[in-house]
Amino acid sequence: MNTKIYFALFYFLTIFQINSNLLAEEKYKELDRVVAIVEKEVITEVELKKSIEKVLKMSKEKDIAEAQYQELVKANVLDKLIHKSLIEQYAAQSGYTVDQKKVDKFIAQIAKKNELSIDKLKENIASEGIKFSEFLDNIRYELLLKQIKNKEISTKINISDFEIDSQLRKNAVQNPDIFNLSHILIKNSEAASLSEIEANNKKSIKVYEILLSNKNFEKVAQEYSDDSTAKSGGNIGWKKEQELPQLFIDEIAKINEGEITKPFKSPSGFHILKINEKKGIKKKKILIKQTKLRHIIIKQNEITPEKEILKRLERFKNLIIDGSKNFEDLAKEYSEDGSAADGGNLGWVSPGTTLPLFESTYDSLDINEISDPINTPLGWHILQVTERRENDLTDESFKYSAKVQLIKQKTELIFKDWIKQLRDQSFIEIRIIQD
Numbered sequence: 001m002n003t004k005i006y007f008a009l010f011y012f013l014t015i016f017q018i019n020s021n022l023l024a025e026e027k028y029k030e031l032d033r034v035v036a037i038v039e040k041e042v043i044t045e046v047e048l049k050k051s052i053e054k055v056l057k058m059s060k061e062k063d064i065a066e067a068q069y070q071e072l073v074k075a076n077v078l079d080k081l082i083h084k085s086l087i088e089q090y091a092a093q094s095g096y097t098v099d100q101k102k103v104d105k106f107i108a109q110i111a112k113k114n115e116l117s118i119d120k121l122k123e124n125i126a127s128e129g130i131k132f133s134e135f136l137d138n139i140r141y142e143l144l145l146k147q148i149k150n151k152e153i154s155t156k157i158n159i160s161d162f163e164i165d166s167q168l169r170k171n172a173v174q175n176p177d178i179f180n181l182s183h184i185l186i187k188n189s190e191a192a193s194l195s196e197i198e199a200n201n202k203k204s205i206k207v208y209e210i211l212l213s214n215k216n217f218e219k220v221a222q223e224y225s226d227d228s229t230a231k232s233g234g235n236i237g238w239k240k241e242q243e244l245p246q247l248f249i250d251e252i253a254k255i256n257e258g259e260i261t262k263p264f265k266s267p268s269g270f271h272i273l274k275i276n277e278k279k280g281i282k283k284k285k286i287l288i289k290q291t292k293l294r295h296i297i298i299k300q301n302e303i304t305p306e307k308e309i310l311k312r313l314e315r316f317k318n319l320i321i322d323g324s325k326n327f328e329d330l331a332k333e334y335s336e337d338g339s340a341a342d343g344g345n346l347g348w349v350s351p352g353t354t355l356p357l358f359e360s361t362y363d364s365l366d367i368n369e370i371s372d373p374i375n376t377p378l379g380w381h382i383l384q385v386t387e388r389r390e391n392d393l394t395d396e397s398f399k400y401s402a403k404v405q406l407i408k409q410k411t412e413l414i415f416k417d418w419i420k421q422l423r424d425q426s427f428i429e430i431r432i433i434q435d
Helices: 003-032 045-058 066-094 100-113 118-127 132-152 161-174 194-212 217-224 246-252 306-321 327-334 338-342 356-363 394-424
Strands: 034-038 041-044 178-187 235-240 264-266 269-279 287-298 345-349 374-376 379-392 428-430
Touching: 034 045, 034 066, 041 045, 041 066, 045 066, 066 132, 066 394, 100 118, 100 132, 118 132, 132 394, 161 394, 178 194, 178 217, 178 246, 194 217, 194 269, 246 264, 246 269, 287 306, 287 327, 287 356, 306 327, 306 379, 327 338, 338 345, 356 374, 356 379
Parallel strands: none
Antiparallel strands: 034 041, 034 428, 178 235, 178 269, 264 269, 287 345, 287 379, 374 379
16 A cells, blocks of 8 residues: 555544544533532533423413523523432432332323323323423422422421411402302291291292202292292392392202202291302312210230120120110229220211221111120220211311311421522532533
């Protein structure tokens, strides 16, 4: 080979190799360029840019110049990435974890809520330009964050009854109940006699019974109502609570949408109301079956054998049945727990609040019936049901919802201070970002 050609080729290959190495190194540096150090972790420029691109795709403030908006997004995104790194490192140090089962369960809930299969959900996520692995990472982080907020903040928050009542009033003002009502009036004359009032009362009951037989409210109102709305089928339109007499408010509080009130009396006569439609905070009536119980318990030990305990409890049961002794006196004298002083009274119990064997036993008893002896980890018992009722927990449910609402509000406020404190206590170095 010609010597000049050989050296020229060698020179070209050497320069090409050097330039390739320089380009690879430059690309490597770009990929690994650190924009922030957060304790033991780093945030790279590529990571930041990807996050910024996602935010810019999702939203754009029209009233802000492009360059200014991008700077705001960059600052906010970097803050969130720093917080995410801090929280994940704090979780690892404190033993907080989110296992794959929880993530899978959450994914299944999302799919079910949107009436999609898991595969279809993945397709939809991919169509938005999001990798499913990134979607899973985000869910895992949100579940981790929720767990930390709950254990570090929410469980330590106390909410007073006063705060709950204030929140309920606030909710009522923000979402007032508005009713579309229909009305039937059986009117008393101004100087109505007792016999006329009694006749009108009977008439209102008759009208109520007609309505209960699935008769059309409008037609019944047109035929029987003495109100000025009778011709229009009794409809009085949309009314806010404050626009209604207190007597009306009290009665419609007892019924749900589509139902009618029982006849009720006012100075003008007898009324029947129907809620055609309701807007505002919807109250779903919650009724729970409760049982009032008492028991006698004898705890098994090395001294008292099981046969002796069963024999004693059977004797107690027979004494109560034949009237020789009453349950309360025997409980006070022989029962071996704190309820003894109150005659074995356990108060009102709700489903799911006692041991399954306990619950299945008292469910099978009639009022005042006494059970055979049953064995639980606490000891040997005989039970007696003294009362049953359906308890309306609607108001308690609303109070609980208001309490949860307040806890969430306070948690978010406290979390801002919590993350600031965590940030202040951590080593964070933000480096200059070159565009």
